[in-house]
Amino acid sequence: MNSRLTATTLRTWVRRSEADAGKRQDVLTTEERQELSRLRRENKQLRQEREISKAAATFFARENAFIAERQVAFPIAVLCRVLDVSRSA
Helix, strand or coil: CCCCCCHHHHHHHHHHHHHHCCCCCCCCCHHHHHHHHHHHHHHHHHHHHHHHHHHHHHHHHHHHHHHHHHCCCCCHHHHHHHHCCCCCC
16 A cells, blocks of 8 residues: 655645634635535435425326326226225325
């Protein structure tokens, strides 16, 4: 393993240390970097949840259309029981 410390790595450590000490405003502090990472993870999760919700809404809209189209031929209660959905949905 190469354990040499490069000038770039040292500069990065110094900048971060100065930011954490309040001596620099052009570099994120450790706390800010951690918060940014947390917010990015949360944002990713929220995007995924939104996509799932959109897909579910589409699915249920089609399901409700299926029931509406067939209510002439079959009682709603029977359709909902067979499809395992609530009549109130």
